[in-house]
Amino acid sequence: MASPEVEFERAVTAFRARKFGQARKLIRKLERQVGPQPPFVHLIGFIELESGDTTRAVDALSQAATAFPNDANVFNGLGIAHRRLGNFAAARRAFENALRIDSTHGPFFRNLGNLLSQAGEVEAAINAYCQALERDPDDGAAVRALSEDLERSGDRAAALGVLEDFLQRQRHDVETLICLTALQLRALNLGAAEDGYRRALDIDPGNDVAVAGLMIVRTLRGDVEGALVAARAAGLAERASPAAGSAYVFAMNYAPCATAADVRNAAEAIRSKLKFDAPRPSVHTHEGPRKIGIVSKKLGFHPVNFFTKPLIAAADPSALEFHLFAAGVSEDAASMDIKAHVKSWHDITVLTPEERVQYIRAQNLDVAISPSGHEEGDILDLFRPRLAPVQLAGFAAFCTTGVRTMDGYIADRFEVPPGAESGFTEDVIRLPDGCFCLTPEPMMPDLGEPPSGPPVFGCFNNLAKICNATLGLWARILAASKGAKLVVKTYALADPKCYEDFTQRALRAGIDPSALILEGPSPRTELLEGYRRIDVALDPLAYSGGMTSLEAMWMGVPVVTLPGETFARRHTFSHLMVAGLDEYVAQDGDDYVDIACRVAAQHRRDPTSRVKIRDAMRASPTNDAHAYAQGFTDALRAFMA
Numbered sequence: 219m220a221s222p223e224v225e226f227e228r229a230v231t232a233f234r235a236r237k238f239g240q241a242r243k244l245i246r247k248l249e250r251q252v253g254p255q256p257p258f259v260h261l262i263g264f265i266e267l268e269s270g271d272t273t274r275a276v277d278a279l280s281q282a283a284t285a286f287p288n289d290a291n292v293f294n295g296l297g298i299a300h301r302r303l304g305n306f307a308a309a310r311r312a313f314e315n316a317l318r319i320d321s322t323h324g325p326f327f328r329n330l331g332n333l334l335s336q337a338g339e340v341e342a343a344i345n346a347y348c349q350a351l352e353r354d355p356d357d358g359a360a361v362r363a364l365s366e367d368l369e370r371s372g373d374r375a376a377a378l379g380v381l382e383d384f385l386q387r388q389r390h391d392v393e394t395l396i397c398l399t400a401l402q403l404r405a406l407n408l409g410a411a412e413d414g415y416r417r418a419l420d421i422d423p424g425n426d427v428a429v430a431g432l433m434i435v436r437t438l439r440g441d442v443e444g445a446l447v448a449a450r451a452a453g454l455a456e457r458a459s460p461a462a463g464s465a466y467v468f469a470m471n472y473a474p475c476a477t478a479a480d481v482r483n484a485a486e487a488i489r490s491k492l493k494f495d496a497p498r499p500s501v502h503t504h505e506g507p508r509k510i511g512i513v514s515k516k517l518g519f520h521p522v523n524f525f526t527k528p529l530i531a532a533a534d535p536s537a538l539e540f541h542l543f544a545a546g547v548s549e550d551a552a553s554m555d556i557k558a559h560v561k562s563w564h565d566i567t568v569l570t571p572e573e574r575v576q577y578i579r580a581q582n583l584d585v586a587i588s589p590s591g592h593e594e595g596d597i598l599d600l601f602r603p604r605l606a607p608v609q610l611a612g613f614a615a616f617c618t619t620g621v622r623t624m625d626g627y628i629a630d631r632f633e634v635p636p637g638a639e640s641g642f643t644e645d646v647i648r649l650p651d652g653c654f655c656l657t658p659e660p661m662m663p664d665l666g667e668p669p670s671g672p673p674v675f676g677c678f679n680n681l682a683k684i685c686n687a688t689l690g691l692w693a694r695i696l697a698a699s700k701g702a703k704l705v706v707k708t709y710a711l712a713d714p715k716c717y718e719d720f721t722q723r724a725l726r727a728g729i730d731p732s733a734l735i736l737e738g739p740s741p742r743t744e745l746l747e748g749y750r751r752i753d754v755a756l757d758p759l760a761y762s763g764g765m766t767s768l769e770a771m772w773m774g775v776p777v778v779t780l781p782g783e784t785f786a787r788r789h790t791f792s793h794l795m796v797a798g799l800d801e802y803v804a805q806d807g808d809d810y811v812d813i814a815c816r817v818a819a820q821h822r823r824d825p826t827s828r829v830k831i832r833d834a835m836r837a838s839p840t841n842d843a844h845a846y847a848q849g850f851t852d853a854l855r856a857f858m859a
Contacts, residue, residue: 222252229261238269256282256289263295267302272576275299283312290319294326297333302573303580304564306337324353328360332568335367340549343367356388362397363568369401370549377401392422399431406709406739408716411435430465430595437469439716440681440723442760445469463488464595471592471616471786474685474760478641478784485592485620486643507539508854509561511583511606515546515594516614518553521765522589525613528655529850531559532843537851543578545597571600578605585854588624591615608858611644612653614764616786618642626857628850629653632792633785641784647857651839652796654789655846656768658835663743665774665832666750668825672701673818676752676775678745678766681710681720685760689727691780691807692756695814696733702818705735705752707745712738749773753818762789771797771835774828776821778814780804797838799831 220228229244242265245258259282266275279296286292297312313330320326331346347364350357361384368377381398385391399414412435418428429448436445449466467485470476516522530540540560544553546567557563564581566574578586578600586606588598593616601609604623611619612628619627620643627634627644630653639646675695677684684706696702710716717736724734740748746769749755755770757763757779763770767777767790779802781791794802802817804810821827839845 222248226257226261233261233265233268236268238265241265254282254285256286256292259285260289260292260295263292263299267295267299268572270572270576272299272302272580276303276305283315288319290316290323290326293319294329297329301329301333301336302569302577304577306333309333322353324350324357324360326350327353328357328363331360331363331367335363335370335568336565338565340367340371344371356384358384358388358391358394362394365397365401366546366567369404372549374401374405390421392418392425392428395421396425396427396431399428403431403435406712408435408439408710408713412439426460426462430461433462433465433469437465437472437682438680439710439713440684440720442469442472442682442685446473460599461595464592464598467592467617467620468595471784472682472685472761474687476784478638481617481784482620482641482643485618488620507535507537508584508858509539509541509582511541511543511578511581511586512589513543513545513566513578513586513597513600513605514589515544515597516590517542517544517556518550520552520614522614523552523556524656524765525654526589527556527559528657528843529847530556532847533851534847538847538854541581541583543574545574571596574600575603575605584608585610585858587612587628588619589613589615591619592617610647612647616761617784618644629785630792630796632795633788638783645857647853649846649853650849651846652792654764654768654793655840655843656765656772657841657843658772662772663747663750665828666747668822668828669751669753670822672703673699673753673822674703674705674751675699675754675756675814675818676705676707676749676770677756677758678707678748678770679758679761679763680708681716683758683761683763684720685758686723686727688756688759689724689729691759691810693724693728694811695756696729698811698815699818703733703735704729704756705737705748707737707740707748709739711736745769746773749775753821754778754814756814757790759787761786762791764789767793768835768840771799771831774831776802776817776827776831778802778804778810778817780807780810793840796840797834799834 225244225248229241232241245262249258263275263279263282266278276299279292279299282292283296293312293316297309300309300312310333313333316326327346327350331343334343334346344364344367347360350360361380365377365381378401381394384394395414395418399411402414403411415428415432415435418425433445433448436448446469470481470484512526514522541562542560543564543566566577569577583606585608587610588601589612591598591611598619601621602623609624610626610628611624618641624644626647627642628647630649633653634646692704696704721731725731749770752775755775755777757767757777759780762779770777777790779790781788791803794800802813804813835841
């Protein structure tokens with residue numbers, strides 16, 4: 219018979235191979251032979267933890283802590299288990315006990331930092347991570363966590379600095395390089411982000427996260443074909459990759475020639491390769507309101523926040539109870555505002571994907587919603603093993619998810635007209651009016667004075683939406699409107715290369731560079747005031763404006779649109795139809811040009827035109843949060859029935 223040491227190593231090997239049953243059997247055999255030992259009970263606790271039974275892990279590790287009160291590893295494991303269940307006070311006591319026994323071990327401080335970060339104590343978490351790095355400066359996990367919390371605290375420069383300093387010593391640490399690059403992407407430094415993802419792929423050519431990032435950057439720069447080339451180079455058709463797969467579907471929605479069937483097939487083909495092995499939770503029979511969980515990284519200053527807050531604030535609390543699960547949201551005015559309207563707010567940033575699934579499932583939700591779908595591929599991936607009995611995509615999701623465990627897709631009769639259901643793997647849930655609700659913000663500027671001089675057209679959408687066919691129509695509009703200007707304003711134009719690339723594309727489409735006014739981003743109030751100089755907003759063809767079109771309409775600017783087949787090409791169409799402004803909906807390219815030219819001339823002659831559009835928006839169901847919330851509640855109740 220092998221020695222206990224050898225048998226224990228066999229158990230550890232089985233655990234690392236995720237053969238939890240075998241590992242558990244070997245440890246129980248050892249306990250019968252030589253009695254309980256700290257390493258044995260510690261491993262049992264982690265077996266239960268990693269196999270998904272966090273409650274049993276807490277029980278096992280609590281027993282171990284009682285039996286071995288001077289074993290720091292046991293208390294550290296107990297702290298991790300309590301943190302995964304959201305038992306923050308108990309987790310903190312466990313980590314502090316581990317540090318009381320051994321304050322020299324950096325990972326104990328890192329785990330305490332993770333707890334404090336998850337509990338919202340960002341400054342205390344930063345201090346804990348610094349303590350971890352004092353003991354082990356090469357702890358990449360602590361560096362990445364420190365950077366994330368520095369960014370959350372508002373110090374993006376410091377967040378960049380700690381990552382850059384670490385990479386000076388550990389140049390080939392791909393995970394940290396990707397963390398740095400993702401931060402640059404969030405800061406909209408697209409050039410640096412593309413360089414970073416290229417560097418990561420030079421080190422690790424098969425890194426799915428880097429492939430996904432490169433595709434997203436190219437898409438946002440307006441190079442949709444370049445993004446799809448990256449997808450083909452990564453061999454997405456041959457292998458399963460949640461991150462890169464979602465980035466591929468993301469890019470597909472911007473491809474001018476992609477049909478609804480193409481998008482569905484792409485989403486389904488990639489997602490169908492990914493297994494899911496968790497059983498479907500039972501539908502809860504509890505009394506009281508339905509527990510609705512929204513899981514996203516975009517619960518701060520983002521359309522997800524603006525579209526969900528009116529629903530959350532106006533819903534009947536006896537019918538719907540909202541719980542938000544934030545994965546990487548910086549503290550800003552928007553996130554603080556939405557927090558005030560929800561039943562609970564859970565920060566899941568520091569949790570691993572497996573921990574996130576366990577944690578969210580432990581909240582016993584009735585409904586889980588992915589508001590952004592493929593735009594947040596790693597978040598969408600949490601829905602594969604099911605977070606709740608009913609799972610929905612909606613609010614800011616732009617196409618079908620292709621995820622077999624996603625049950626419904628929130629839409630309306632304009633976004634998904636009857637007969638278009640085949641573009642979705644989910645059942646389509648049509649809300650009675652529009653599927654978007656946006657109430658005006660208190661800081662919404664006044665309309666200002668009507669502009670004078672030649673017509674000014676505008677588009678404030680991102681460059682990825684502006685395909686060559688769109689530029690061709692815009693060239694015709696400018697040619698037909700003497701002295702007209704076109705303002706294109708978006709964050710990517712702050713990048714010199716993007717600026718030059720777009721200028722050349724416009725020139726090739728027949729647009730005189732002297733007619734172009736290209737601008738980068740500006741503070742929100744300034745951006746909204748920028749609509750005062752715009753006579754007509756031009757909706758792109760490849761991907762319609764969502765939030766952008768609603769903002770233009772709230773500022774009294776008509777938006778001319780040519781709706782397409784896919785969900786992503788029908789946002790503005792839905793906004794206009796719900797507001798009763800169908801005169802701005804074109805039937806074909808010629809009609810698009812004619813409407814834009816005619817409306818620009820009319821609005822110059824009618825100083826009240828902006829007021830009329832704002833009044834239409836005020837009277838629109840888009841502005842009626844209570845009606846929207848009731849419609850959502852009724853539709854959800856019918857769907858669940």
